[in-house]
Amino acid sequence: MSRIGRLPVPVPDKVTVKGKKNELTITGPKGEMNLTVPPGIKVSIGDDEIVLSRKSDTKELARLHGTTRAHLANRVKGVSEGHSRILNVQGKGYQAEKKGQILEMQLGFSHKVLFEIPDGLEIEIKPGQNAFTLTVSGIDKHLVGAFAAELYKIKPVEPYNLIGFRYSDQHVRRKAVKTIT
Numbered sequence: 001m002s003r004i005g006r007l008p009v010p011v012p013d014k015v016t017v018k019g020k021k022n023e024l025t026i027t028g029p030k031g032e033m034n035l036t037v038p039p040g041i042k043v044s045i046g047d048d049e050i051v052l053s054r055k056s057d058t059k060e061l062a063r064l065h066g067t068t069r070a071h072l073a074n075r076v077k078g079v080s081e082g083h084s085r086i087l088n089v090q091g092k093g094y095q096a097e098k099k100g101q102i103l104e105m106q107l108g109f110s111h112k113v114l115f116e117i118p119d120g121l122e123i124e125i126k127p128g129q130n131a132f133t134l135t136v137s138g139i140d141k142h143l144v145g146a147f148a149a150e151l152y153k154i155k156p157v158e159p160y161n162l163i164g165f166r167y168s169d170q171h172v173r174r175k176a177v178k179t180i181t
Contacts, residue, residue: 005065008049009073012080017045024072028079031120031139035075038064050076074141084137085148086168090157096125096132107155121147133168 011017015028022037037043040061044051052069054061077083089096089107096105103115103123117123120143124135136148148167157166159175166172 003066005052005054005062005069007069008046008051009069009076010049011046011076015076015080017050017076019043019045026072026075026079028076030079030082033075033079033139035068035072037068041065041068078139078141082137082139083141083144084135085144087134087136087148087151088131088166088168089134089164090131090166091155091163092130094130094132095127096134098123098125105154113154115151118143118147 012028015026018025018027019037022039024035024037024043026033026035040055040058041064042053042055044053050072052065052072054065074083089105091108094105094107096103098104098117101117103117105113105115107113120140121136121138124137126133126135134151136144136151138144152165152167155164157164157170157172159172160177162172162174
């Protein structure tokens with residue numbers, strides 16, 4: 001049996017989970033999300049936890065068991081607390097500004113970089129000296145991570161001066177400055 005799949009998913013007090021056939025609806029204070037349960041996975045909804053089990057021990061169902069449980073846990077956490085990803089941006093003259101649903105950034109290019117913020121995401125900008133911090137938050141973990149990755153791809157951190165985008169939990173191994181011998 002799957003080690004991840006057999007763990008029960010705790011359901012906070014403010015979250016409700018309703019199921020019809022193979023469709024679960026998770027509702028909480030931050031919003032509502034749906035999850036389609038693959039055939040062969042059985043869902044048992046209790047008062048304060050949800051337990052997933054599989055009907056047979058085929059290889060495909062074993063893979064889906066843990067994956068479905070992880071998706072369900074992410075949705076429960078998303079509608080109750082939300083997910084967030086923090087990006088630290090370092091560089092001289094780097095700036096960011098939010099104008100409606102557009103994120104406008106000056107990142108050392110000859111032009112401003114514009115990004116449309118998807119529905120369901122919130123961006124918070126904290127300016128600093130020669131740097132700023134972007135916090136991407138929302139209820140969908142996949143959407144938060146995908147948007148943060150798109151921002152990161154603009155200018156990944158370089159290992160000499162640590163200029164560019166860097167995740168808050170990312171460790172960058174610094175390189176020595178190149179010298180002429």
